[in-house]
Amino acid sequence: xxLEHRTDPESFFASLKDRFRSGEAADAEFSVGYRIAGxxxxxxxxxxxxxxxxxxxxxAGFDDCHVIVHTDLNGFSGAVRGGAGDRGTFPPPSIRxxxxxxxxxxxxxxxEPDLTPSVALRLFDRRRPAGGNRPEELVSLxxxxxxxxxxxxxxxMGRWFAGLKDRKFLANKCPECGRxxxxxxxxxxxxxVRAEEFxxxxxxxxxxxxDLVYYASPDPLTGAIRETPYAVxxxxxxxxxxxxxxSLELKKSDIxxxxxxxxxxxxxxxxxxxxxxxxxxxxxxx
Ligand SMILES: [Zn+2]
Numbered sequence: 001x002x003l004e005h006r007t008d009p010e011s012f013f014a015s016l017k018d019r020f021r022s023g024e025a026a027d028a029e030f031s032v033g034y035r036i037a038g039x040x041x042x043x044x045x046x047x048x049x050x051x052x053x054x055x056x057x058x059x060a061g062f063d064d065c066h067v068i069v070h071t072d073l074n075g076f077s078g079a080v081r082g083g084a085g086d087r088g089t090f091p092p093p094s095i096r097x098x099x100x101x102x103x104x105x106x107x108x109x110x111x112e113p114d115l116t117p118s119v120a121l122r123l124f125d126r127r128r129p130a131g132g133n134r135p136e137e138l139v140s141l142x143x144x145x146x147x148x149x150x151x152x153x154x155x156x157m158g159r160w161f162a163g164l165k166d167r168k169f170l171a172n173k174c175p176e177c178g179r180x181x182x183x184x185x186x187x188x189x190x191x192x193v194r195a196e197e198f199x200x201x202x203x204x205x206x207x208x209x210x211d212l213v214y215y216a217s218p219d220p221l222t223g224a225i226r227e228t229p230y231a232v233x234x235x236x237x238x239x240x241x242x243x244x245x246x247s248l249e250l251k252k253s254d255i256x257x258x259x260x261x262x263x264x265x266x267x268x269x270x271x272x273x274x275x276x277x278x279x280x281x282x283x284x285x286x
Contacts, residue, residue: 007076007080008040009034009036009040009042009044009073009076012076012080012127013034013044013046013057015127016053016055016124017055018125019124019125019126019127020123020124021124021125022051022052023051024122024123025048025053028048028123029048029049029050030047030048030049030066031045031049031066032046032047032065032067032068032069033045033059033065033100034046034068034069034076035062035068035069035071036072036073036076037070037071037072037073038072038073041072041073043057043062044056044057045059045062048123062100063100067097067098067099067100068098068100069095069097069098070097070098071095072094075095078094080127154186156185156186157183157184159184159198160183160184161274162274163198164272164274164275164276164278164279165272165274165278167203167268167272168200168203169182169200169201169203169237169246169266170184170199170200170201171183171184171199171200171201171237171240171244172184172185172196172197172198173195173198173199174188174190174191174195175193175196175197176188176191176193177191178241179241179244180199180239180240180241180244181195181244182237182244182246183246199239200239201237201239201240202237202238202239202266203237203238203266204237204238204263204264204265204285205238205240205246205263205265205282206235206236206264207234207259207260207262208236208245208260209234209260210231210232210234210250211231212229213226213229213231213232214229216230229255230252230255231249231250231252231255231258232249232250233248233249233250233264235248235264248279248281248282249282250264250281250282250284251267251281251282254283254284262284263285263286264282264283264285266279266280266281266282267279267280267281267282267283
């Protein structure tokens with residue numbers, strides 16, 4: 001048995017017509033150019049619109065394409081055979097996607113959801129190797145790739161997080177209008193000047209509004225669902241400027257007594273590390 005290590009672009013693009021599910025394509029409209037470098041590569045243009053498919057070899061140009069995919073034979077084979085859509089990253093490093101224009105737009109830059117691999121999986125049947133002698137799939141592994149990254153907080157948010165570590169709320173103050181911003185932002189949003197002076201607010205404050213949540217969204221980082229109901233209070237920390245409320249959860253046992261104008265104090269984690277988790281919640285300050 002021989003294993004096919006590379007997908008031949010010529011036969012791949014030739015197979016598209018037979019695999020096209022026109023019934024799925026009624027609302028799809030896009031044009032993608034492929035520029036595949038190397039021996040056996042070349043230029044192709046795939047256009048889907050009005051429920052139909054057009055595949056063009058050596059098109060006159062890519063001007064009317066939404067995106068152009070630049071890759072080589074390895075990148076192309078990998079994308080086609082990898083079952084694009086169940087991998088951790090798209091596109092892989094050997095593929096560069098150039099956005100020319102977006103469907104229905106004047107040319108804004110970005111990746112349009114309709115051009116992602118999941119659409120390809122919907123519009124086309126899976127490719128079967130020619131000859132009927134299908135290789136046996138021995139192992140199938142689903143892998144979610146995690147990338148270990150460090151993010152810089154920058155000088156402004158860095159001060160804010162360092163403040164939390166010291167159990168302090170550090171806002172920055174505009175040199176022109178004097179308003180405080182919490183969490184701090186580099187520029188005063190009203191005066192558009194740099195706000196480099198930091199002042200400590202609170203730690204106590206006054207509730208100006210509250211939300212009582214009965215249906216919680218999953219935590220975007222962990223997927224965990226919070227216990228409901230829970231309350232989020234908007235707190236004007238002592239010393240804060242108007243409109244600069246800071247919001248956080250209220251202690252569950254205080255929910256029955258929360259009211260606009262109520263006084264609260266923060267409850268800090270036993271061990272702080274310079275993150276939002278350093279503030280556990282606010283509690284009523286009776
Ligand atoms: Zn200002």
